[in-house]
Amino acid sequence: MSGILETQQLTHIFPNGKAAIQEINLSIKGGEFVIIAGPNGSGKTVLIRHFNGLFLPTKGKVLLEGEPITKDLTEARKKIGLIFQNSDSQIVGQTVADDVAFGPENLNLSRKEVDHRVKESLEAVGLSDLANQQPHTLSGGQKKKLTVAGVLAMNPQIIVFDEPFTGLDYPGVLQVLKQIVGLHKNGHTIILVTHELEKTLAHAGRLIIMEKGRIVRDGEPSQLINEVELYGIRRPYGQNRSVETMTWLS
Template sequence: MNILEVRNLCHRFPDGTLAVAGADLCVAEGEFVILAGANGCGKTTLLRHLNGLLLPTGGSVAVDGVSVAANPRRARQMVGMVFQDADSQIVGETVYDDVAFGPENLGLTRPEIDRRVAGALEAVGLSCMEDQRPHLLSGGQKRRVAIAGILAMKSRVIVFDEPFSNLDYPGVRQVLRQILRLRETGHTIVLTTHDLEKVLAHADRLVVMQKGRIAKDGPPEAAVRGIDVLGVREPHASRNGMTLTSWLN
């Protein structure tokens, strides 16, 4: 069953720029999809339609069969997004406050909020940091706080926009492990990245965009071949006929 359905999506910004030009994308529940493409190809614009941060100029986007445009509040509860700049997503004075922000806006009771926050922080390995100031954490820890906030909302789909950007090697490994744990617990994952080496071995599909359209879509080992012509660096292993391997090995 498809949890995400993007049909002939078009988005034109007020300045006239056509950022997405007739994109079609379906994602099955529990699937792990990587969305790649050169800068300006429309990846982030497409992602922002999945939970109603942007609404289509043309076409449609549905989450679990319900139009995002018709019910953006529902879409935002079902589809959580981790932004490239983790600091822009932090709103609380403490880690607890930040993770509790979403559930509080749902009008949940304090015991339910406490339960959700505790469970989310435990899931990302930050239970001991609930009183810490999030802006003072490392880059990898900030991303995990953002993930915890999404888990506290009980989002079924988690969207990552360049989750490894500006992270050092330990931070990349922390975030990658967390993404894989989410996949193991049944979450649907859509992730954009310029660095396929780090994560492609774990994905179910690779989707490549070019000029606002889907240019390639298929199993990673097949779809990755020759993508240099689409402005995406093909991983060294694929270029040399080797099997894609995990960064965590």
């Protein structure tokens, strides 16, 4: 069965001739929680930036519901939300509410619909009380939640996170992790790039490992946990801890 999101022979070569990703064939089904892991330089971020057309391939293609995303990039970006590693690079509004409204406003929606989406999205991430606050005053965890709200306001089917825990303290990690798990429970397809498997692996149904621009392993986390160190990925602490017990959430 075809997935909601697919890549076929996806290859990206930089202008200097270096191949960032090579011949990636991948199919992700609706409702999956997928982790993409790999050492620095393995091609993880380059891969996910092709999912909604931020990068265009040198060869191959990306399909969304069976159609090339290049057929309608605007529609693809509505259905696939990408949350960057650096939250500040994604925040553009003068207030929290303004920032969440930015995406819907660019869809030329009515004021009533924009306000409705902003209200729902802020409630979903627990930032309603900070709607009129300036984003630069937020904590790291709150900024990450704000970027999630901005993506939610676009009503995406798929949400892609690129190293969502970078720079966060423990409370911030818990805030963001609860948000991600909640989004999955509410029916969103989650794709998460991370090297911190101990925080997320218990919640995922699939682990993809990349090395040198290629997918080298793809399967259930419990089947691959003993192999991750072979690919330069830190194994979650505790030699005998099973994937089922590695959870940061109660």
